Amino acid sequence: MGGHTRRGLALVRERIEAEPDRFVADFYTRLFTIRPALRDLFGATMAHQRAALFGVLDHVLEAFPDTASHEDLVALLAQLGRDHRKYGVAPADYDVFCNAMLAEISATMGDEYDHELATITTQALMLTTGVMRGAAQTAPGPATWTARVVEKFRMSRDLAVVRLVADHPPPHVAGQYLEVSIPQWPRVWRHLSPSVPPNPHGELEFHVRAIPGGTVSSAIVGETAVGDVWRLAQSHGTLTIDPTRESVLVAGGTGIAPIRALLLQMARRADTRPTRLYYGTRYPGELYEAPNLARLAGTNPWLSVTVVSEKDTNPWWLTRTIDADALHIRHRIGRLDDVVGSEVGAALDAGAAPDTQVVIAGSAPMIENTRRTLIIAGVPGRMIDHDPV
Numbered sequence: 001m002g003g004h005t006r007r008g009l010a011l012v013r014e015r016i017e018a019e020p021d022r023f024v025a026d027f028y029t030r031l032f033t034i035r036p037a038l039r040d041l042f043g044a045t046m047a048h049q050r051a052a053l054f055g056v057l058d059h060v061l062e063a064f065p066d067t068a069s070h071e072d073l074v075a076l077l078a079q080l081g082r083d084h085r086k087y088g089v090a091p092a093d094y095d096v097f098c099n100a101m102l103a104e105i106s107a108t109m110g111d112e113y114d115h116e117l118a119t120i121t122t123q124a125l126m127l128t129t130g131v132m133r134g135a136a137q138t139a140p141g142p143a144t145w146t147a148r149v150v151e152k153f154r155m156s157r158d159l160a161v162v163r164l165v166a167d168h169p170p171p172h173v174a175g176q177y178l179e180v181s182i183p184q185w186p187r188v189w190r191h192l193s194p195s196v197p198p199n200p201h202g203e204l205e206f207h208v209r210a211i212p213g214g215t216v217s218s219a220i221v222g223e224t225a226v227g228d229v230w231r232l233a234q235s236h237g238t239l240t241i242d243p244t245r246e247s248v249l250v251a252g253g254t255g256i257a258p259i260r261a262l263l264l265q266m267a268r269r270a271d272t273r274p275t276r277l278y279y280g281t282r283y284p285g286e287l288y289e290a291p292n293l294a295r296l297a298g299t300n301p302w303l304s305v306t307v308v309s310e311k312d313t314n315p316w317w318l319t320r321t322i323d324a325d326a327l328h329i330r331h332r333i334g335r336l337d338d339v340v341g342s343e344v345g346a347a348l349d350a351g352a353a354p355d356t357q358v359v360i361a362g363s364a365p366m367i368e369n370t371r372r373t374l375i376i377a378g379v380p381g382r383m384i385d386h387d388p389v
C-alpha cells in the first residue's frame with residue numbers, strides 16, 4: 001500500500017491521540033444515539049471497553065498500510081469478532097459501528113478530512129468490521145455457556161476458590177483462561193483460568209483475589225454464593241507443556257490456577273519429564289495451594305515443589321500457616337523472581353538441560369521480572385512461555 005495511505009492514517013492517529021478520551025466518549029455517544037439498544041449490550045462501567053476500543057483502533061490504523069502484516073491483523077480482528085458474540089452484537093450492528101466511527105473521525109479531523117483520507121479510512125474500517133462480522137457469523141458452537149456455583153471457599157480475607165459445574169463444558173484446554181461474567185456484574189467480562197483440566201462432568205474451579213477497588217473480583221470474593229449462575233465465553237491463551245522436555249513452572253499468587261491445571265493434565269501421562277514448580281506469595285499463610293501440590297508431588301515422582309514467600313511470618317489478619325517440612329516440600333524466602341533466577345541459574349551451572357521449558361503465570365510485573373531474571377541466568381528467551389502481559 002502506498003506511502004500516502006501510511007501518511008494519511010498516521011495523521012488520523014495523531015489527531016485522535018491528541019484527545020483519546022474525548023474521541024472515544026464522543027464516539028460512544030454517537031453510536032448510542034444512532035442505535036440506543038446497543039447501550040444495553042455493555043456493562044454499567046465502560047472504562048475497560050473504552051481503553052480496549054482505542055487500543056484496537058490505533059492498532060488497525062497503524063497496521064493497515066503495511067500489507068505484510070495483514071495476516072496477523074485479520075487473525076486479531078477475527079478473534080475480536082468471535083469475542084464480541086458474547087455481548088449479543090448482531091451482524092447489522094457492525095455497519096452502525098463503522099458509520100459512527102467514520103463520522104467521529106470526520107468530525108475530529110475537520111477540514112483535513114479530504115476525499116482521499118476518507119477513502120482510505122473507510123477501507124481500513126470496512127476491513128475491521130467485515131472481518132469481525134464474518135468471524136462472528138462463522139464461529140462454531142454457542143457464544144456463551146452457563147455454570148452453577150456448587151462450592152466456595154474463602155482462603156483469606158481477599159482470596160476465594162470457587163467451584164462450578166457447567167451444563168456443557170466450554171471448549172478449552174488446560175492452561176487457558178476463559179471469559180467469565182457473574183450475576184452481580186452482568187455484561188462485564190473478566191479473564192479467569194480454570195485450575196482443573198477440562199473434564200466430561202463440566203467441573204470448573206477458579207481462584208480469585210479481590211483487587212483493591214476491583215468490582216468483579218471483590219464481588220466474587222465477598223458475594224458469590226452457592227447457586228449463582230455464571231456465564232462463560234471464549235477461551236484464550238497458549239500455555240502448554242512440551243512433554244518431551246524437562247520443565248520449570250513458576251506461579252505467582254492466583255497464577256497457580258492455570259499452572260495447577262497443567263500439572264493435573266501432566267499427571268495423566270505416563271511419560272512426564274522432570275518438572276520443578278515454584279509457587280510464590282507474599283506471606284507464608286497465602287500459600288493455600290501448598291497442601292494440594294504436596295499431595296500431587298507425593299504421588300508423581302517427576303514433580304518437585306518449592307514454595308516461596310517474600311516474608312517468613314504472617315501479618316495479623318492471616319491465620320493459616322503452612323508447615324513445608326511436614327508437607328515434604330521446600331520453602332524459600334524471597335521475591336519469586338529472585339529465588340527462581342538464582343536456583344535455575346545454579347542448576348544450569350551444574351549441568352541442567354539447557355532446553356528446559358519455562359512457563360510463568362502471575363501478574364504482569366512478576367512475569368516481566370521473572371522472564372528477565374531467567375534470561376540473565378542463561379535460559380534462552382524462546383524457551384520461556386507466558387500469556388501476553
Ligand SMILES: NC(=O)C1=CN([C@@H]2O[C@H](COP(=O)(O)OP(=O)(O)OC[C@H]3O[C@@H](n4cnc5c(N)ncnc54)[C@H](O)[C@@H]3O)[C@@H](O)[C@H]2O)C=CC1
Pocket residue numbers: 191192193194206207208209251252253254255256257258279280281282308309310334335336337361362363364365366367369370
Ligand atoms: N486468577 C487467575 O485465574 C489468574 C490470575 N493471574 C494473575 O496472577 C496475579 C496474581 O496476583 P496475586 O495473587 O495478587 O499475587 P501477587 O501479585 O501478590 O504475587 C505473588 C507472587 O509474585 C511475586 N511478585 C509480585 N510482584 C512481583 C514483581 N514485581 N516482580 C517479581 N515477582 C513479583 C511475589 O514475590 C509472590 O511470590 C494477578 O495479576 C492475576 O491477574 C494469572 C493467571 C490466572
